[in-house]
Amino acid sequence: MSNNFYHYPGWVRLWHLINAILCLFLIVTGFSMLYSDPENALVVKFQRAVAIHNVCGVLLTISYTLFLFGNLFTPNGRNYLISLKGLGTRLWKQGYFYAFGYFKGEKAPFPVGSDRKFNPLQQVSYIGVMYLVLPMLFITGWALMFPEFILKKFLGLSGIFLTDQFHVVLGFLVVVFLFIHIYVSTMGKSMVSNFRSIVTGWQESH
Numbered sequence: 593m594s595n596n597f598y599h600y601p602g603w604v605r606l607w608h609l610i611n612a613i614l615c616l617f618l619i620v621t622g623f624s625m626l627y628s629d630p631e632n633a634l635v636v637k638f639q640r641a642v643a644i645h646n647v648c649g650v651l652l653t654i655s656y657t658l659f660l661f662g663n664l665f666t667p668n669g670r671n672y673l674i675s676l677k678g679l680g681t682r683l684w685k686q687g688y689f690y691a692f693g694y695f696k697g698e699k700a701p702f703p704v705g706s707d708r709k710f711n712p713l714q715q716v717s718y719i720g721v722m723y724l725v726l727p728m729l730f731i732t733g734w735a736l737m738f739p740e741f742i743l744k745k746f747l748g749l750s751g752i753f754l755t756d757q758f759h760v761v762l763g764f765l766v767v768v769f770l771f772i773h774i775y776v777s778t779m780g781k782s783m784v785s786n787f788r789s790i791v792t793g794w795q796e797s798h
């Protein structure tokens with residue numbers, strides 16, 4: 593363990609585990625509501641899907657609030673502060689590495705270390721999902737739980753319909769993020785090293 597460094601504090605690992613489990617439940621029940629079919633055994637029954645989805649949504653909002661406080665009051669929040677200077681070039685370099693360099697055995701352009709937790713693409717995608725997509729999902733999700741607060745009509749269309757459509761699109765974005773997140777997480781020092789690291793907290797040096 594001598595060259596390894598402590599990368600994920602306990603609270604981040606606990607939050608991430610709870611967050612991942614809740615998101616998986618939300619995705620399964622969300623799809624079940626969208627493609628509701630009492631004849632299909634793979635789909636959770638509509639009423640049960642709604643109940644589980646609501647409970648998990650409330651729990652996810654609570655765990656997200658704890659994540660926000662953690663990032664506000666511990667050094668972990670610094671990893672989410674991005675410098676816009678040269679960002680395009682950094683993203684391009686990292687994107688090139690993921691698409692080509694990694695398969696040619698090239699060195700990572702922004703290796704993680706005790707001084708850098710995320711590469712530029714991780715940083716942008718984590719900021720996007722945690723500070724843009726999830727908050728909008730919560731707002732639209734809570735609004736759908738209390739539809740009396742939603743505008744009756746907006747641009748001639750039902751407010752509930754529009755909120756629901758927006759909520760579904762944001763949910764799809766989380767699904768897309770999750771696929772890319774898990775795939776890219778396999779491109780660490782070894783295929784499993786990032787997964788080991790988010791469980792144990794220790795990251796292998798590059």
Ligand code: HEM
Binds near residue numbers: 612714773774
């Ligand atoms: C089965 C589901 C999931 C798996 C296997 C997984 C895997 C991982 C792994 C291996 C890492 C560490 C490597 C890295 O930093 O890139 C990580 C970190 C992270 N994941 Fe996930 N993840 C999952 C679900 C999610 C979901 C649903 C979200 C958000 C909606 C998420 C957001 C994050 C964030 C923000 C970090 C960085 C945390 C920090 O250090 O501040 N993950 N995940």
